[in-house]
Amino acid sequence: MTTTTTLLNALLPLVAELPSRLPETERYRRLLAALRAVLPGDAAALLRCERGENGDDWLRPLAIDGLSPDTLGRRFRVAEHPRFAALLAAGQALRFPTDTDLPDPYDGLVAHHSGAPLPVHDCMGCVLQVDGQPWGLLTLDALQPGRFAGDGPLNTLQAFCNLASATVATAAHLRQLEQSVHNERQRAEHFRRHTPVASPRLLGHSAAMRALQRDIATVAASDLAVLITGETGVGKELVAQALHAQSDRADQAFVSINCAALPDTLVESELFGHVRGAFTGAVGDRQGKFEQAHQGTLFLDEVGELPLVTQAKLLRVLQSGQIQRLGLDRERTVDVRIIAATNQDLAAAVHAGRMRADFFHRLSVYPLQVPPLRAREGDVLVLAGYFLERTRSQFGLDGLRLEADAQSALLAHHWPGNVRELEHAVRRAVLHALRRPRPAGQFLGVTAQDFALTPALIAASVDAASVKGQFGVNFTAPTACADGMSLRSAVAQYERQLVEQALQTHGYRWAAAARALHMDRANLQRLAKRLGLMPATDAP
Template identity: 85%
Template structure:
């Protein structure tokens, strides 16, 4: 079959699908699969240009074929990748020489390649123009030098890029038609323009995350109070930020307050403000959090930690928007959207008398449950890729590669600390990998042992198991049981070692936050802080005392 016939056979099905109701991800996947039938590439990718909040340009992979799955979670800063910059500047199909000195962003990311990365390989790409503007890039990589020799591959890629531009334009049109009202389209566009790409995002393609994103889109346009629940480390604050960013209040303030850190004697001042002379130390007028969030959003994090007296003081403002500064007789009206978050079972707290029922029902008008990472099938590698790329950029590395065994270890782990645990794991693994010698031009390979994960046979698999319920306080494994054996070291030392183990387990399980760890251990929070200080326990990478 001639090259022209091969190209025609690949293009015709794609043209026929332009008017079909296909999901964007599937449309893009078929596009890349067809491209690889025409050109002898080992990997292909479709990337979109985006502008960060700091004004820098980024490229975000929308679809890949032949690359490691974690590539979808990466974000490529344009000024750090000269090959991408050269492709965008060329404005048409461009092939790099096999001996080009420019680093390739995909070195070490081509799937099914277990050996050392090749020092050179063929790569070419083409910018996609949509409505006369650069929309993104199509890239092709081959591990065999000379794979793209001659003019025919460049011509085929240029022809393909025109169809790709039509494909992404069609997908955009269909997406717009699915939106029900004009103001929803404006809010989505506002969020796309203003969301900082360098900040953590709600990444993931699992069915659980898609359902959460649909719920966010449903309730964001309203002013209903939202209660976000979920385990420690799942990203509840990110969900709150997404709700605010997709709401009509997106251009107003997003004010966050940690309810667990509110001092009892200053809680009214923190929430409602005060005037000069209202109490000892009030040397000037001060706005409270509700006034700061006027016409915007107030995020009450760890709302389950609020004492009953504070809950009673909040009831009126939640119902009518009326607040009164300390020391001032006159009331003020604020327009604030309330979003609260907790990792507690607030319904159980109501039954136990730790939370007022009327306060709970005013908060939980629209509950949102954030799924744990173990319930988000396939998202672990996407998130790992995102954290790897951020760490690579921060450390100034040329490339970071997640080896196959490391990917398997990430997928097998239960992640009791969820996304926060994964982020810390990836950063730690990069530091471990940097200790190994490697060729100067080779990407940094992340091996399974760099992750230092507990084997799945020792990890908890169900809520309420010891790894997720430190309140039950059994030892983690047989080796830990021996810690408390008084026949080895004497009773006093054995008790001290076992005490340290239990406190460490509780702190780790609750993200090194005092209040929930103290509840799990059935201790007073201040007593737990003093005990941890005596034991020398503190969060990894942070000096004592704990926050």
């Protein structure tokens, strides 16, 4: 059978599947499978070229075969990986000599290889061209030296890439047409600005994340108010940024404000602005967040912390678009898209009288629930790979490998702190791994011991000794919810007892109690007010 026939047999099924509604990840996986059928090797990858906001060139893995799962979460800066740079510069199929001294970007990532950096092996790759521009790379590695010797494999790879480029280009055009059906204006704006990587990356291929991404695409092009809910650390602000980046307002301002951090006396000034002399300390005119976000997006984080008085004033702005600076009689009109976020149950807050019902309904025209990390099956390793690559680049390391026991530990952990906890855990684990001595030139392997993850960290498992050691208060943690008590009510009871005990221990001195609880004083006072705590005294 000739080489041409083999190539056609491998690629024709891919061409036949183009009209089908296959996910992109599955298309790319089948492309790699076809490559491995034509040129058997031990590891293959398809990487997409991207341009960073600072002008740097990056390569993002779209599909892998024979590499560690966390590779999909990594993002390789071309300037830091000479082999990738050489492939892009060549513009055609290139095989590296087995004695090359260029470091291999996949050191520590080949699935069935462990120990020191990759031994002498065969490595080649080729640029995929779309519309005359580098679209990405196909790379192929064989651990057996000489596997790709001679001109035959290199010519075959070049021919495969020529045909694969047409397949990739066709798939890309079909995807663009499908997107234009839902959002023609967004697509036109996207290509006009030529900044495909400006939109924040919502990493993950789980069903929960795909559903969230579909919801974002659905509502982004509208001006509907969006209420983003989810646990602490799930990435609500990242979702808000993605909504803005995919909207018609993407080239306007995205203004964010943390409502929980605003002192009650400055809320109106921060939101609506003020003029000189409006209050003590107002030495000049100042724009508020609404004016700064005119024709753009205003993100209200922790919106459940806003006092009722402010909610009423915000409601008027949401209804009419009219704002009035403090100290100024004249009103002005603003055009702002509102996105709000909270980790609270705002419907329960309405029932409890902590939130106005009309304000809540204005905010939640289109609610989005961000799934917790434990509900995103398979995404943990992708996110870990992303954070590992960022950490590797920031620390100037040659390579990082996520060992098999570490992968198992990450998958088994409950992640009560969600993505934020995972990011901190990865950074901490790398620092722990750096303390271990290792032979010169050997890549750094991060193990389960470096992560030191405990089983599910839930409040009910905290004993009195650990609470006292962490917060300096005597407290007996509840062991179970009372009959008929919801989880949210049990957590509120837990918070109430802990805050009350801290206040009693420190003589109702707010500053001292806040320090003991690792909180800001103003946030502690808001929490105490929400929990209905009425201390006997209010000593400073």
